[in-house]
Amino acid sequence: MPWRPYLVNGLPSNKYTVVRWFSCWLAPERNTIMWKRLWVAATVAVGLVVAAVLVVQGAEKPKLKALIIHGQNGHDWRATTPVLKKILEETELFQVEVATSPPRGADMSGFKPNFAAYDVVISNYQGDEWPEETKKAMVDYVAGGGGLVIYHFALAAFPNWKEWNEMIGLAGCGGRNEKHGPYVYFENGKLIYDDSPGRAGGHGPMQEFALDVRAADHPIMQSLPPRFAYVKDELYGWLWGPAKNLTILATAYAPERKRWFGPT
Numbered sequence: 166m167p168w169r170p171y172l173v174n175g176l177p178s179n180k181y182t183v184v185r186w187f188s189c190w191l192a193p194e195r196n197t198i199m200w201k202r203l204w205v206a207a208t209v210a211v212g213l214v215v216a217a218v219l220v221v222q223g224a225e226k227p228k229l230k231a232l233i234i235h236g237q238n239g240h241d242w243r244a245t246t247p248v249l250k251k252i253l254e255e256t257e258l259f260q261v262e263v264a265t266s267p268p269r270g271a272d273m274s275g276f277k278p279n280f281a282a283y284d285v286v287i288s289n290y291q292g293d294e295w296p297e298e299t300k301k302a303m304v305d306y307v308a309g310g311g312g313l314v315i316y317h318f319a320l321a322a323f324p325n326w327k328e329w330n331e332m333i334g335l336a337g338c339g340g341r342n343e344k345h346g347p348y349v350y351f352e353n354g355k356l357i358y359d360d361s362p363g364r365a366g367g368h369g370p371m372q373e374f375a376l377d378v379r380a381a382d383h384p385i386m387q388s389l390p391p392r393f394a395y396v397k398d399e400l401y402g403w404l405w406g407p408a409k410n411l412t413i414l415a416t417a418y419a420p421e422r423k424r425w426f427g428p429t
Contacts, residue, residue, distance in 0.1 A: 228260045229284040236266030237292025240318040246289050249316065253287075269293055277302070285312035291322040291339075304328045320401065321366065335406035337366020346407040351379075351416055358408060365405035373397045374417045386414055 231253055235242040246263060253259040264278040269292050277299050280286055286306070295303075307313050315333050323329040324339035335349055342365055347358040375394050378386050400419050 229258055231259045231261045231285045232283040233263045233287045233289055235289040237269045239291055242289050280306035287314045287316055288319040289316045291319050307332050331407045331409055334408055334411045335404035337404050341365035341405050345405050348405050349408050365403055367403045368399040368401045369419050371397050371399055374400055376415045376417050378415050379413045
């Protein structure tokens with residue numbers, strides 16, 4: 166069964182470029198759960214997560230089991246994980262647990278979360294490679310229908326793990342470039358797959374921006390307006406990757422004066 170990544174991306178670059186605003190990758194044929202990130206404001210539109218869950222789960226059904234993975238990250242996972250957990254639990258749709266990896270540089274051989282016990286895994290992790298056994302368990306989990314959500318800087322993790330890149334569709338940073346797959350962006354209303362050389366990943370200063378819905382009929386996006394505003398945040402962009410079986414749910418655009426840290 167092929168991976169089926171669902172992305173909510175944004176658009177800043179020298180063209181109308183697809184940029185990652187927050188990460189949302191979901192498994193094939195599974196409960197489609199859209200995950201919204203927060204950075205400045207503590208509550209970041211959990212309504213979309215809830216709406217997506219309600220599409221596939223009645224209010225009377227048992228809670229979905231969610232696992233947040235953290236322990237290493239270039240950003241402050243100690244601060245963000247408790248907020249992610251709180252937001253999910255406040256929906257009353259999720260039972261949330263947390264798996265903490267060993268610290269960076271420590272022995273990772275014992276890090277073996279039981280992914281199969283959960284409906285969805287939220288990665289707030291960017292750090293050392295996982296053991297091969299753990300990688301295989303993740304691949305088997307997603308191939309079997311498990312949900313995988315990539316939160317913020319977790320998109321920089323595991324640049325050389327082939328299956329991971331296929332599961333998440335597009336990513337940035339971590340040394341990614343055209344060898345990891347095409348650069349994907351919107352231009353004149355069309356989705357472009359660009360094989361030109363470049364360095365993946367970047368964002369401008371924190372800014373307010375609007376989201377343009379690109380898949381209005383998708384269960385996650387139903388009932389949303391065609392365009393809606395978002396709070397001041399980092400708008401990730403210049404994303405490269407395998408881009409297989411990819412569905413772009415929404416995009417955003419950053420003006421040229423607000424395009425730092427990306428390839429030229």
